[in-house]
Amino acid sequence: AQSVTQLGSHVSVSEGALVLLRCNYSSSVPPYLFWYVQYPNQGLQLLLKYTTGATLVKGINGFEAEFKKSETSFHLTKPSAHMSDAAEYFCAVSDPSGDDKIIFGKGTRLHILP
Amino acid sequence: GAGVSQSPRYKVAKRGQDVALRCDPISGHVSLFWYQQALGQGPEFLTYFQNEAQLDKSGLPSDRFFAERPEGSVSTLKIQRTQQEDSAVYLCASSPLAGGQETQYFGPGTRLLVL
Numbered sequence: 001a002q003s004v005t006q007l008g009s010h011v012s013v014s015e016g017a018l019v020l021l022r023c024n025y026s027s028s029v030p031p032y033l034f035w036y037v038q039y040p041n042q043g044l045q046l047l048l049k050y051t052t053g054a055t056l057v058k059g060i061n062g063f064e065a066e067f068k069k070s071e072t073s074f075h076l077t078k079p080s081a082h083m084s085d086a087a088e089y090f091c092a093v094s095d096p097s098g099d100d101k102i103i104f105g106k107g108t109r110l111h112i113l114p
Numbered sequence: 115g116a117g118v119s120q121s122p123r124y125k126v127a128k129r130g131q132d133v134a135l136r137c138d139p140i141s142g143h144v145s146l147f148w149y150q151q152a153l154g155q156g157p158e159f160l161t162y163f164q165n166e167a168q169l170d171k172s173g174l175p176s177d178r179f180f181a182e183r184p185e186g187s188v189s190t191l192k193i194q195r196t197q198q199e200d201s202a203v204y205l206c207a208s209s210p211l212a213g214g215q216e217t218q219y220f221g222p223g224t225r226l227l228v229l
Binding site for chain 2: 004009036041042043044045046049090092100101102103104105106107
């Protein structure tokens with residue numbers, strides 16, 4: 001069975017500082033990995049995904065994540081936080097040999113301090 | 115519209131009532147998913163359709179939950195005899211093809227409150 005663990009339900013960073021949201025996964029097969037963002041009263045929006053190939057994945061809004069198989073991690077980073085980055089972030093995993101359903105972590109709420 | 119739409123956006127039901135939640139996926143999308151998101155939690159998978167076929171319903175919490183997609187486009191999630199623990203946001207997502215690498219596009223959700 002697959003699972004996702006997001007370390008820290010709340011993370012606060014100052015505007016302009018590095019954003020680091022941690023995600024570790026458990027999977028018996030090489031997974032597909034995703035980061036989604038959820039703004040208040042809006043649906044989830046895909047930030048980036050890893051399927052195969054290059055392990056450093058770049059997404060929208062300046063975010064990127066690196067797939068590290070040895071660490072079973074897929075941490076999300078952004079060099080410089082903006083106020084508009086305040087939202088809930090979800091790491092997720094799916095099984096390429098399965099039926100496409102996504103298993104989500106519990107989410108990390110990112111707060112940006114002025 | 116260009117995105118996934120869901121209706122109603124908010125629903126208040128008395129315990130024991132039946133509710134029906136609608137999802138309009140992006141036109142032409144083959145795959146459709148339903149997720150349940152409890153307060154402070156991540157979305158949890160409920161069920162999956164490929165066209166009109168329901169290929170996985172392993173996440174439906176009880177036999178009170180029923181989903182259909184009869185013509186392979188619009189889908190309805192029905193909850194019979196609602197209970198307070200059914201209170202959550204119900205999210206619908208669609209993707210253009212089958213295959214886990216495909217991006218799922220999410221609707222805004224229906225927030226259900228059972229009193």
